[in-house]
Amino acid sequence: MHTRILLALVAGAAFGFAANQLEFSGFVITYIRPVGTAFIKLISMVVVPLVFVALLVGTASLKDIRSLGRIGIRTLLLYVSMTAIAVTIGLTLANLVEPGKGFTQETKQQLKQGAAAQADAAIAGASAAREKTSVVNLLLNIIPANPVRSLAEGQMLQVIFFAVLMGICLTLIPPERAKPVTAFFEGANEIFVKMVHVIMLIAPYGVFALVAAVVADFGLGIIWLLFKYCLTVLAGLLIYMLVVYSAILKFLARTGVRRFFRGLRPAQLVAFSSSSSAATLPVTLKCVTETLGVPQGVASFMLSVGASINMDGTALYQGVATVFIAQFYGIDLGFGQQLMVVLTATMAALGTVGIPGAGVVMLLMVLNSVGVPPEGIGIILGVDRFLDMCRTAVNVTGDSVCTMVIAAAEGQLDNNAAQKKLGESGEPLKTSALP
Numbered sequence: 001m002h003t004r005i006l007l008a009l010v011a012g013a014a015f016g017f018a019a020n021q022l023e024f025s026g027f028v029i030t031y032i033r034p035v036g037t038a039f040i041k042l043i044s045m046v047v048v049p050l051v052f053v054a055l056l057v058g059t060a061s062l063k064d065i066r067s068l069g070r071i072g073i074r075t076l077l078l079y080v081s082m083t084a085i086a087v088t089i090g091l092t093l094a095n096l097v098e099p100g101k102g103f104t105q106e107t108k109q110q111l112k113q114g115a116a117a118q119a120d121a122a123i124a125g126a127s128a129a130r131e132k133t134s135v136v137n138l139l140l141n142i143i144p145a146n147p148v149r150s151l152a153e154g155q156m157l158q159v160i161f162f163a164v165l166m167g168i169c170l171t172l173i174p175p176e177r178a179k180p181v182t183a184f185f186e187g188a189n190e191i192f193v194k195m196v197h198v199i200m201l202i203a204p205y206g207v208f209a210l211v212a213a214v215v216a217d218f219g220l221g222i223i224w225l226l227f228k229y230c231l232t233v234l235a236g237l238l239i240y241m242l243v244v245y246s247a248i249l250k251f252l253a254r255t256g257v258r259r260f261f262r263g264l265r266p267a268q269l270v271a272f273s274s275s276s277s278a279a280t281l282p283v284t285l286k287c288v289t290e291t292l293g294v295p296q297g298v299a300s301f302m303l304s305v306g307a308s309i310n311m312d313g314t315a316l317y318q319g320v321a322t323v324f325i326a327q328f329y330g331i332d333l334g335f336g337q338q339l340m341v342v343l344t345a346t347m348a349a350l351g352t353v354g355i356p357g358a359g360v361v362m363l364l365m366v367l368n369s370v371g372v373p374p375e376g377i378g379i380i381l382g383v384d385r386f387l388d389m390c391r392t393a394v395n396v397t398g399d400s401v402c403t404m405v406i407a408a409a410e411g412q413l414d415n416n417a418a419q420k421k422l423g424e425s426g427e428p429l430k431t432s433a434l435p
């Protein structure tokens with residue numbers, strides 16, 4: 001399965017590139033992209049029912065309900081500190097590499113052309129988003145006034161709140177009343193897990209189509225103009241993934257690093273091709289519970305909260321992008337201002353939803369906080385889709401790393417299960433998508 005999805009991704013990129021060069025992008029976008037869209041719609045279809053039911057069953061099966069509070073606080077602390085570390089790495093790297101300096105006047109003009117117009121749409125979206133992201137609103141928004149509407153609109157934090165509360169109440173009513181309800185939801189849970197397995201059968205085709213369409217549609221020229229910027233973001237993401245995550249996995253989760261990356265690969269590939277951590281959630285859950293040895297209770301809680309509030313890749317990218325745009329406009333950000341970037345980018349990441357392009361909208365909040373011209377985002381929009389793919393893969397990895405850490409801290413990480421599934425070295429022993 002892992003290998004087939006990876007091959008599909010590479011083949012999709014090559015096919016998309018050929019389409020771009022030989023000018024048949026239109027064909028790819030009209031006829032091939034829909035296969036990818038169908039795949040994304042199919043996995044998105046399972047997100048809400050799966051998270052709701054898995055959380056409900058997971059909470060109801062917890063032996064000690066008080067552990068929920070502990071897990072909740074640890075989760076929040078871990079997510080916020082990981083995000084802050086990510087922005088700091090992004091800032092440090094951008095200060096060292098200085099990707100926004102050294103442009104000729106001509107290139108600057110070229111990049112600025114149309115930037116303001118492109119930025120307008122994003123700026124309009126951001127003012128709406130900003131209203132929602134004051135701390136009080138953020139907290140109030142977690143409580144659903146109408147849980148049915150939350151389910152229908154896919155408001156994840158509200159769905160999580162309601163499911164956990166319902167799970168707790170299920171343990172508080174007499175067991176003979178609770179039993180049939182629990183049995184019903186356990187059955188429903190199995191149905192949705194199986195649905196993910198079935199949908200994953202077409203993952204290679206979906207990934208191929210999505211990547212082919214993005215590459216075919218891509219203006220490759222702009223990548224050269226912004227090469228240093230793209231490289232800085234990519235280097236930051238790579239360092240963060242290989243150094244920070246590996247260290248955390250080794251020392252905090254005490255688990256095999258290679259095995260982890262191997263086991264999570266399907267989720268990373270789907271995240272990369274879909275640019276949406278929310279849509280990838282069912283696949284992440286599948287990898288973390290079935291391959292990496294985390295029980296469903298912890299995994300469903302951690303991963304669904306993570307897909308809503310934990311965005312390490314996005315935060316790192318926002319750090320680099322802020323410094324890049326400031327340098328481009330000849331603005332020097334002092335230490336105090338950079339500290340402000342860490343704070344606002346961490347907050348922005350909390351408010352970023354896991355959908356394509358959400359990070360660039362929230363970037364406006366960060367730019368505004370340090371007085372960098374918001375129309376600067378128009379300059380980087382051309383390469384944003386590609387960087388979005390990469391940062392989404394990191395976002396999903398971050399959620400999973402934190403899940404491993406909390407599961408280990410709670411004594412619920414079954415390294416033996418992962419070893420059985422993937423072997424000591426991380427090589428998969430079982431490759432079929434259907435059990």
Ligand code: ASP
Nearest residue numbers: 276277314354355358359
């Ligand atoms: N697409 C990202 C995600 O879903 C969010 C972003 O735009 O940075 O995680």
